[in-house]
Amino acid sequence: MxxxxxxxxxxxxxxxxxxxxxxxxxxxxxxxxxxxxxxxxxxxxxxxxxxxxxxxxxxxxxxxxxxxxxxxxxxxxxxxxxxxQHHTPVRTLATGEEAARERWLRPLSEGTLLAGIAFSHLRAHPKLPVRATRVAGGWRFDGRVPWYTGWGLNDLFLLGGATEDGEVVFGVTGAHGQPGLTATGPLQLAALTGSHTVGLLLDGLVVPDEAVAVRLPHERWATEDRPKNTNTNPAVFGVARAALDLLDASGDAEAQDTAGVLRDRLDGVRRDAYALVDEVPPAERLDDRLVAKTRAYDLMRAATTAAIAAGGGRSLGLSHPAQRLAREGLFLVVQGQTPEVRTAHLAALRA
Missing domain, CATH: 1.10.540.10 (Acyl-CoA dehydrogenase/oxidase, N-terminal domain)
Incomplete structure (x- = not known):
């Protein structure tokens, strides 16, 4: 694992x-x-x-x-x-339509192009924040993407829209201003403001048929999508480990002892979380996955709080990594959050 x-x-x-x-x-x-x-x-x-x-x-x-x-x-x-964000377009194109796959998969796989994604709004269905409509030679996209990361750095992105009759359409387009596509200014976030995150305004953006990667019923897409966010994001373990490394490097015996205890707990949750991914079919044991996820959140919060406590007042300076890691941890708590994840997390906090 x-x-x-x-x-x-x-x-x-x-x-x-x-x-x-x-x-x-x-x-x-x-x-x-x-x-x-x-x-x-x-x-x-x-x-x-x-x-x-x-x-x-x-x-x-x-x-x-x-x-x-x-x-x-x-x-x-x-x-x-x-x-x-890049890895989802790669996976999508690898099993998607041939024309789009042959045009973009190699440069994405080799890293000469960087891709973003714009489809989390599909989880709002039956609302249609981004509507896909069939037009001659392709698909027209209208609406607003509330959250797009990497604007100005990505080369292209995978855009998802839903039709009136319950189909979802994923197409590839350039990550730059073009007819029918305008970006908002950068979103001011409490964490990861540096991620170049904007909103996208779609007003008649046309994606040609040869740039369409996947079309499928929304319910089929949702059935495959829902279990994914019950798994623990590896980034949670990464941020927690970085905070524990700060404790180890502090030279303070109590901070180092704290790091040792928290690291043992974190390693246990990590083993459990990854075993569920590797050894259990994706749609099974969702409750256990959510338990592991919320335990990982708790340990990340404990680790980042400990890093701030050990650093004292200087840990709140913007040049100190402890405060950044704490804010990044807060971001990861809500990134990719679904109603099921929110419910499980709040229930765990009440227990």
Whole structure:
């Protein structure tokens, strides 16, 4: 369930984290992830971790992808979150329509292009925040995407819309202003403001048929989508581990003892969470997955709070990583949140 430490992409992720992301994390948090950082991500090879080997990807085991996610999230969660969007278009294109796959999968797998996503609004169904309508030669998209990450850094993105009769349509388009597509200004967030997150206004954006990756009934998509967010996001473990590393480096015996206790607990939850992913069919034991997820949240919160407590007043300075990790932890609590996850988390807090 754990990636081998000597896997070349895990080693590449550690170099990326140590040499590029960690030193710039506070600047990225305040000022935005830079093009130079994204270029380093592209050059590292991590964008192809789960991509098919036939298209230039590594086709690595899932455990390798999780380890990389933990490393990057612990180094700079803003950069992690931007690159995290990329892997869904890769997976979608790998099993999607041939024309779109042959046009984009190789450059995405090789990391020469970076992709974003815009489809979480589909979970609001039967509401239609983004409506897809059939037109001659393609599909027209109208509405508002409330949340899009990586604007100005991504090359293209996977856009999802729903039709009046219950179908969902996913198409690939350029991540830049174009007829029918306008971005809002950057969203001011309590955490990950550096992730270049905006809203997208769609007013007649047309995606041609050859750029459509997938079409399927909404209910089928939702059935496959719902269980995914019951699993624990590896980034939660990454941020928690980074906070525990701060305690270890503090030179304070009590802080180090605290780190040891919390790390043992975190490792236990991590084993449980990943065993459910690796050994249990995706739609089974959802309650157990949610228990592991909420326990991981609790330990992340404990770790980041401990890092702030150990740092004292200086830990609240914007140049100190403890406050950034605490805010990133809050972000991860609600990122990708579904009603089922919210209900389980609130129930756990009442227990």
């Amino acid at each position: 754990t990636a081998t430490p000597d896997h070349p992409l895990v080693a590449a992720a550690r170099r990326l984290a140590d040499d590029v992301l960690s030193p710039a994390a506070e600047a990225h948090d305040r000022e935005g992830v830079t093009r130079q950082a994204i270029d380093a991500v592209k050059a590292s090879g991590v964008l192809g971790v789960n991509a098919p080997a036939a298209y230039g990807g590594a086709e690595a085991p899932a455990a390798v992808g999780r380890e990389i996610a933990e490393i990057l999230a612990g180094a700079c969660c803003s950069t992690f979150f931007i690159q995290a």
